[in-house]
Amino acid sequence: MIIMCENCIKKFKIDDKFIKESGSKVRCSDCGHVFTAYRPAPVPHGEPPIKYNPQPPISTDGTAGNVISISNQKGGVAKTTTCLNLGISLALLNKRVLLIDFDVQSNLTISLGYRETTSFYEVMNSDSANLDNFIIKTKYHNLSLLPSNKNMVLLNKKYFGIQNFEFILRDRLAFIKDQFDYIVIDTPPSIGFFSINTLTSADLVIIPCECEYLSTHGVDYTLKFINLVKEKTNPRIDSKILITRYDENNTVAKLIATKLKRMYNEQTFGTFIELDDKIKESSIMRMPVIYYDKQSRSGLKYMRLAKEILEKFEREASS
Ligand SMILES: Nc1ncnc2c1ncn2[C@@H]1O[C@H](COP(=O)(O)OP(=O)(O)OP(=O)(O)O)[C@@H](O)[C@H]1O
Ligand SMILES: [Mg+2]
Incomplete structure (x- = not known):
């Protein structure tokens, strides 16, 4: 699984077995920040984690959006x-x-x-x-x-x-x-x-x-x-x-x-x-x-x- 440091938003790969169901304290090897990492909630079989096709945002001309x-x-x-x-x-x-x-x-x-x-x-x-x-x-x-x-x-x-x-x-x-x-x-x-x-x-x-x-x-x-x-x-x-x-x-x-x-x-x-x-x-x-x-x-x-x-x-x- 991928986890992300809350302080420097660096992403790390970590083996799921090191993260408890209730979350585990981890230390960011980049900035040293200690935070609680959680396992992602299980996604039902076949269901994509994000249920839609993202599209690029429209560009705004400063008058809308x-x-x-x-x-x-x-x-x-x-x-x-x-x-x-x-x-x-x-x-x-x-x-x-x-x-x-x-x-x-x-x-x-x-x-x-x-x-x-x-x-x-x-x-x-x-x-x-x-x-x-x-x-x-x-x-x-x-x-x-x-x-x-x-x-x-x-x-x-x-x-x-x-x-x-x-x-x-x-x-x-x-x-x-x-x-x-x-x-x-x-x-x-x-x-x-x-x-x-x-x-x-x-x-x-x-x-x-x-x-x-x-x-x-x-x-x-x-x-x-x-x-x-x-x-x-x-x-x-x-x-x-x-x-x-x-x-x-x-x-x-x-x-x-x-x-x-x-x-x-x-x-x-x-x-x-x-x-x-x-x-x-x-x-x-x-x-x-x-x-x-x-x-x-x-x-x-x-x-x-x-x-x-x-x-x-x-x-x-x-x-
Ligand atoms: N200009 C002001 N004068 C007096 N009281 C204010 C003023 N602005 C905000 N408050 C009061 O300060 C308190 C905190 O405001 P608010 O809830 O907007 O902060 P917040 O940053 O959203 O808090 P949180 O981080 O918990 O979301 C509230 O009780 C609010 O009514
Ligand atoms: Mg608030």
């Missing part, structure tokens, strides 16, 4: 909040938006008020390559959702490390890209099937980052990982850091924001998302913050971020 991944290996840095509120802001700016919940926690799905839905797991178990049957049109104008559920955990076990697993999402998105201007994907705070597939599909990665002690470590680690993906599976990937939960009255936050700007300069968005209780209140109400309070500081900042992103894509499309 732009894919944005919201990623940071650090947990709780506002990935899901950014995915939801950026998505709704792009939709309010008249863009056709698909949000993808690619995290087994299903926080994005729940934030939009859905439970007990299908997910990408059911997509992978259907005979058709078409995602249409699994996409929900939400009550918000221009906003659709490919939801998540707890079955998603099985995808990592079944597909992580098998040949060409990195391209599964990219090749599925190719079929629906022309229906959406922006596809925004929420990811889990870990490396595995979901993060590698998302980064392989993405034109732009937004890395949300809080201005806290050690927050630059998460950014560094994520950037290092993006560079590996750029080398191996997605040469066109671009990334930008978004400062979130920013408290302008906090001296440490101000210092770290200055440090981040100095370290990553052009790679940081001009827009900061401020710390705002309205975000928490809106998530209790299961709605985007701009719908909860159209004057909210964070809602207006997410609108500004959406405009900054549109300008970036339009500038690049015309150059």
Whole structure:
């Protein structure tokens, strides 16, 4: 069987007998990272591991099918909040938006008020390559959702490390890209099937980052990982850091924001998302913050971020 290091995504051949049914700790001989390797879930006799004929993705001209991944290996840095509120802001700016919940926690799905839905797991178990049957049109104008559920955990076990697993999402998105201007994907705070597939599909990665002690470590680690993906599976990937939960009255936050700007300069968005209780209140109400309070500081900042992103894509499309 083939296993893949979660840290440097190098692939190794290993005899199945060394991997226990419940998973075994292995050390990557390249980077030294220790991780748990699992046997791929058995595939019924005669059934191909991936049930469809992948096709190359369509090329986009910068006006449709732009894919944005919201990623940071650090947990709780506002990935899901950014995915939801950026998505709704792009939709309010008249863009056709698909949000993808690619995290087994299903926080994005729940934030939009859905439970007990299908997910990408059911997509992978259907005979058709078409995602249409699994996409929900939400009550918000221009906003659709490919939801998540707890079955998603099985995808990592079944597909992580098998040949060409990195391209599964990219090749599925190719079929629906022309229906959406922006596809925004929420990811889990870990490396595995979901993060590698998302980064392989993405034109732009937004890395949300809080201005806290050690927050630059998460950014560094994520950037290092993006560079590996750029080398191996997605040469066109671009990334930008978004400062979130920013408290302008906090001296440490101000210092770290200055440090981040100095370290990553052009790679940081001009827009900061401020710390705002309205975000928490809106998530209790299961709605985007701009719908909860159209004057909210964070809602207006997410609108500004959406405009900054549109300008970036339009500038690049015309150059
Ligand atoms: N600008 C903000 N102001 C105040 N609270 C915020 C803000 N942004 C996010 N939060 C809160 O921070 C918490 C973490 O946010 P969120 O769930 O979006 O993080 P995450 O990165 O998706 O977490 P995970 O890694 O677990 O998926 C939530 O309670 C959310 O309501
Ligand atoms: Mg999340």
